[in-house]
Amino acid sequence: MxxxxxxxxxxxxxxxxxxxxxxxxxxxxxxxxxxxxxxxxxxxxxxxxxxxxxxxxxxxxxxxxxxxxxxxxxxxxxxxxxxxxxxxxxxxxxxxxxxxxxxxxxxxxxxxxxxxxxxxxxxxxxxxxxxxxxxxxxxxxxxxxxxxxxxxxQRHEHALHDKSWSAAGVDIDAVIGRVCGYDPYVGASLRLIRTMGLRRKEAVMLRPHCCVVAFAATGLPIEQRQADEYVWVQQGAKGGRPRFVPLDSLQRIEALQFAQSVAQGPDAHMGNPGRGLVENLRRFDYVMARFGITSKKLGVTAHGLRHQALIEHYIEQTGGVAPPVRGGEAGLELDAVARQSTARLAGHHRTRASGAYLGAVLYRRQHDEQAELPDEDALPAGD
Incomplete structure (x- = not known):
């Protein structure tokens, strides 16, 4: 490819x-x-x-x-x-x-x-x-x-607050489990968001049977190889930018297998086959509201689950160091590599877009804080 x-x-x-x-x-x-x-x-x-x-x-x-x-x-x-x-x-x-x-x-x-x-x-x-x-x-x-x-x-491109579910004290597995019991289609979509960092529309439109490709078919450089098989995220991708998510963990494999067990047919997507895309997206939003997955009730949204996945990916890439939005401070080189990987997983071309999930880059934050300090020569004597 x-x-x-x-x-x-x-x-x-x-x-x-x-x-x-x-x-x-x-x-x-x-x-x-x-x-x-x-x-x-x-x-x-x-x-x-x-x-x-x-x-x-x-x-x-x-x-x-x-x-x-x-x-x-x-x-x-x-x-x-x-x-x-x-x-x-x-x-x-x-x-x-x-x-x-x-x-x-x-x-x-x-x-x-x-x-x-x-x-x-x-x-x-x-x-x-x-x-x-x-x-x-x-x-x-x-x-x-x-x-x-x-x-x-000027847009604020970096997150000031952690929007992940764990930061709000939500029992992620328990909530997703209840949703799966009520609506398996929506529950499967949440599991895909949770493990692969998908957007809502990407998860609903994913075809879990035919989206799996071998590494050789991705066209990715050999040095980027992380798994034998990848999930090709294409439909619903923002800006029409497809990407490949490696099936490199048991959680991702199990989420995909559950989605395959729910989807009806080899070419089926994750929405209810009896509904169109708009209806399935509305159904997704309805189920979120029914289970309190809103800013007003549980203090989280479905998109916060994407934040969860991307923050956890960053922590994995840094060997356990939390991102700045959680108070972590990885070294500049390590931070840069982890951000690039996180941006790639999120489907962004610009590495700086990862700041919307991870917070400001450390050196930029330090620079901003330094700029806010008053000039010592301008301070009154004795201060």
Whole structure:
């Protein structure tokens, strides 16, 4: 099997959007030319742009998920409506005539509403996509150019609190056992999350019979070999990034075998075959609520079980040293290797993404703490 990592050639050239699959009969510019700026309804023009371009990724030569399409389309419609409702513009601009004054006005609205940094980053990303559709790369400026402070737009990429089940005092095996007795499909999914660090959607969509592959079929470098067989996590993977989880422990093997005993048929997934994907995801959430697996009741979520698996993986990789989110301090080299392994297990390309589960890198935390110390020369005498 070929290496699944995306080649550099897959990245989209700055400012270009591939619309061939969406404009089979006429070029997009020809479609847009039928709607004259100042004459056409701006919201109708926006719908045309969404229809032409929304399926395309703005950085890579691929399509985006239906979830991303829906969220981006909903945001753009809301953005233009709010130019009038919240930003005070009497006349909506044609999307092709969107100006910096419109962006600035809406950023000010977001500041007033105290939106989370991650939300603001997402909104600006959606607007960059719109700018690319219009052939205006670079139109959306950096956040600070709109008067946003670092605290208002910078995401917190490292965990400040341990979200694992054990940190909340939950008897993991007992809770999962009760769920298995009530709904084996959901219980099997929880066992997969617990042992392999899967996401909810990945676990529900996993096909436990046909996902097992030999190491030779993974395409992984020989120096990364950890087991004879691997679980190929493909369907439901975030960003369409598949990965391979080694069957290198009895817990993982037993979780997979239980999933195989529950799944009905060699090609069956972990959801109830009588339900579609959306229904199975809703069923999963319903069972979580029924057994108190919520922030309000047990103080944990199903995603916290993924945190549990990744934290335990880090501890295993460091030889027993806990991650920073639990107060541990592995050496920098050991920490770096363990983080890389944890990020790979989690399905992230960036090692720093592991900080969302493990906490800040030690040297970065020390640097931040040092930066907060007052200058000794500025202290009053005697302090």
């Amino acid at each position: 070929a290496n699944l990592s995306a080649p550099n050639s897959n990245r989209r050239r700055q400012g270009s959007i591939d619309t061939a699959r969406h404009t089979r009969y006429e070029p997009p510019q020809q479609v847009l030319d039928r709607y004259r700026p100042g004459k056409a309804d701006p919201m109708r023009v926006l719908e045309v742009l969404i229809e032409l371009f929304n399926a395309q990724h703005t950085a890579l030569n691929k399509t985006v998920s239906h979830k991303t399409r829906q969220e981006r389309a909903d945001f753009l419609r809301r953005f233009f409506r709010n130019l009038r409702l919240k930003a005070g513009f009497k006349t909506l601009p044609d999307p092709r005539n969107l100006g910096q004054k419109h962006i600035q006005a809406m950023v000010t609205v977001w500041q007033r509403e105290r939106l989370a940094p991650a939300t603001i980053q997402t909104y600006l990303s959606f607007l960059r996509g719109l700018a690319l559709w219009l052939g205006k790369p670079g139109f959306i400026l950096k956040p600070d150019r709109y008067g946003l402070s670092l605290a208002e737009y």
